Amino acid sequence: MEVLKNKKTLQDFIERQKEMGKRIGFAPTMGALHNGHLSLYETARKENDLVISSIFVNPTQFNNAEDLEKYPRDTDHDITILKTSGLVDAVYLPQVEDIYPEKTESQSYDYDGLENEMEGKSRPGHFDGVGTVVEELFRQVKPDNAYFGEKDYQQLAIIKKMVEKKQLPIKVKGVSIYRAENGLALSSRNQRLSETRKEDARIIFETLTKVNEWFKNTSIVNIKKNVNEIFDNQTNMELEYFLIADENTLKETDQREEKNPYRAFIVVNVDGVRLIDNMHLN
Known part of the structure; x- marks a missing residue:
């Protein structure tokens, strides 16, 4: 498994894969990986020649600085999980400047009102942050298919809407919620x-x-x-x-x-x- 630590390394890798005509499946994450994430890569593995993960804790989608600070981070452990799974060909670990080269702030998006429901009511600007990071990752990774869990169903709907409006050549696919034995959704x-x-x-x-x-x-x-x-x-x-x-x-x-x-x-x-x-x- 390749570990790609900056945008330039990723771009060189993607260029080589595209030249070989590889079909790319991609699922971005914020790390703290678990079996729910692996279920995304399992689905991607069946439908693509190459599977790429990314790990990036996106600062612009947190409304609460304390929540951002508390978010669990253990990149070495995450890389071990991905390698051991055998499901992923490369993991991208961008730095903040790879995603936000000028200023760490969100773009504004119109999701036809999807952003104003549920989570949007209590987390203003959250989905602008989601759209900004996902659009940038999509433009860098250039996947054919992208996979997101249905646990964050509103996020899945919003990413589908962003891809539709930006006319990105990517199919966004939802993957069923992965649950613990007692039914608790993995998170x-x-x-x-x-x-x-x-x-x-x-x-x-x-x-x-x-x-x-x-x-x-x-x-x-x-x-x-x-x-x-x-x-x-x-x-x-x-x-x-x-x-x-x-x-x-x-x-x-x-x-x-x-x-x-x-x-x-x-x-x-x-x-x-x-x-x-x-x-x-x-």
Whole structure:
């Protein structure tokens, strides 16, 4: 596995691969890698000649400086995980100046309103930061296919919209949420939880599973009441929000139409660690 430590090294590598006609699959990360990330590379491996990872903790998508500082970083360990997996041909480790050559700030994006829903309400500017780093990585890596986990479903929708609007020649593909045995969605933030709290947090997935059942014959208003009651009875965790939204527009709804696809979204704070999850509703 090649370790590419700056933009010039990456560009030389990509140029050689393109000359050989290699089809490139790419999944960018912020490190603290786990099996959820590896599931992206497993999917990419099946569909491409070459698989590239990147590790870069992007400063412009954090609204909270303390959150940026606390974000887990262990690049050597991450490289070992990638090498051991055998799924990745190269990992790109850009420096801040490789992504932001002049000033560390975001561009502004219009995502047709997707950025104003859910996470966008509490994290202004967050998705401008996401769009800025992902667009720059796409322009540098030049992938044919790019892979993102459905755990961050709003982010996936926004990246698809950015690619569409910028007319980038890339297919963006979502990969199913990778879960621990107890159902907890794998996340780099989980590293900040004790084993006891990880086990307690299984209630998030259990709740979503109940919501999927309720959705067949219970009103959305009553589903919300049920979810609030579940978390009112929990200690050491706080429900930040739960909602059901149209999968295409991400707009929250209390009514449903037969033809529209819907998804449940939930954010729970467990011992100060913010956990997000979602589920497609049948």
